[in-house]
Amino acid sequence: MAEQVVKIRAASTAEPVAEPAPASAHGAELARNAGTPLKPEWFDNARVNLSAVDRRAATLMTRRTVKKEWQAAWLLKAITLIDLTTLAGDDTEERVARLCAKARHPLRDDLVEALGLDFELKVGAVCVYPTMVPTAVRSLKGSGIPVASVATGFPTGLMPLRLRLEEIRYAVEEGADEIDIVITRAHVLEQNWQALYDEIAQMREACGKAHLKAILATGDLKTLRNVYKASMVAMQAGADFIKTSTGKEDVNATLPVGLVMVRAIRDYRELAGFDVGFKPAGGIRTAKDALAWLTLMKEELGNEWLQPDLFRLGASGVLGDISRQLEHFVTGRYSSADRHAVA
Numbered sequence: 001m002a003e004q005v006v007k008i009r010a011a012s013t014a015e016p017v018a019e020p021a022p023a024s025a026h027g028a029e030l031a032r033n034a035g036t037p038l039k040p041e042w043f044d045n046a047r048v049n050l051s052a053v054d055r056r057a058a059t060l061m062t063r064r065t066v067k068k069e070w071q072a073a074w075l076l077k078a079i080t081l082i083d084l085t086t087l088a089g090d091d092t093e094e095r096v097a098r099l100c101a102k103a104r105h106p107l108r109d110d111l112v113e114a115l116g117l118d119f120e121l122k123v124g125a126v127c128v129y130p131t132m133v134p135t136a137v138r139s140l141k142g143s144g145i146p147v148a149s150v151a152t153g154f155p156t157g158l159m160p161l162r163l164r165l166e167e168i169r170y171a172v173e174e175g176a177d178e179i180d181i182v183i184t185r186a187h188v189l190e191q192n193w194q195a196l197y198d199e200i201a202q203m204r205e206a207c208g209k210a211h212l213k214a215i216l217a218t219g220d221l222k223t224l225r226n227v228y229k230a231s232m233v234a235m236q237a238g239a240d241f242i243k244t245s246t247g248k249e250d251v252n253a254t255l256p257v258g259l260v261m262v263r264a265i266r267d268y269r270e271l272a273g274f275d276v277g278f279k280p281a282g283g284i285r286t287a288k289d290a291l292a293w294l295t296l297m298k299e300e301l302g303n304e305w306l307q308p309d310l311f312r313l314g315a316s317g318v319l320g321d322i323s324r325q326l327e328h329f330v331t332g333r334y335s336s337a338d339r340h341a342v343a
């Protein structure tokens with residue numbers, strides 16, 4: 001196959017502000033990615049033009065200005081796409097229960113009222129460690145909010161495969177709807193695509209009906225070319241989502257990495273005919289960060305990807321700043337950050 005270049009369009013001049021898809025809109029039921037056999041010919045010759053990727057990432061936010069009510073609409077949309085996360089060594093059932101209450105009710109009543117929302121605002125999912133799944137399931141009962149669990153020896157994945165698969169089955173049995181697995185970074189660094197494909201395919205099987213998000217831990221993968229290749233292999237092995245990071249690597253979600261991953265998603269759609277979701281995670285802290293990721297999705301994959309089945313923002317600490325910005329929109333004033341402390 002001829003050399004593939006992951007094409008990065010140059011940024012054009014500023015476009016007018018665009019309306020996001022309504023925050024309440026969920027797409028029709030999507031066909032789940034069935035995967036393909038391992039096809040190295042789809043990625044072997046991939047090249048990534050680093051400076052074009054950096055340029056494109058740097059200009060993303062200068063192309064669109066999202067202000068006032070449009071910004072408020074985008075921020076509400078962002079809330080519906082958050083995987084509200086707690087993955088700390090000192091997590092307790094009480095903390096998880098509080099996070100779930102926040103997931104059901106992400107904004108204060110006075111803000112909801114002032115914004116005139118005509119739909120029930122809630123986050124995309126709650127993401128926890130496997131032992132916290134039962135608490136999350138209990139706390140979210142009746143809300144329709146899925147429970148996501150990390151598994152497979154999160155965050156490094158350095159456990160025997162048998163135990164990693166067992167951990168997935170445990171989390172699913174406890175009621176997790178989604179499983180965020182971590183890949184073996186060594187398989188990527190050693191270009192052992194067959195081993196990477198086989199482990200993810202087995203993990204997908206262990207998930208059963210639960211959806212699988214493959215965390216690539218891109219900060220460990222050294223090159224954007226590796227990021228592209230690992231994305232393709234994960235999708236060929238049947239990942240429902242590809243996710244940037246655990247939040248524990250030195251470098252977590254960055255826009256250049258995101259750009260390469262969404263290009264892989266676009267290429268996979270063209271080649272395999274399946275839509276795969278994208279989840280940036282790690283270090284997403286501000287409303288501005290959230291808007292940057294939404295802009296990337298809208299520009300690269302279009303409005304149809306801005307729904308919880310195809311896009312999530314993995315974050316433990318972004319909701320506070322989003323609430324603060326929405327309060328500013330409603331009242332014209334900023335309150336102190338600690339009024340929006342949770343998540």
Ligand SMILES: O=C[C@H](O)COP(=O)(O)O
Nearest residue numbers: 246247282283314315316
């Ligand atoms: O999977 C999600 C990440 O662990 C969240 O990372 P964060 O704590 O930096 O937001």
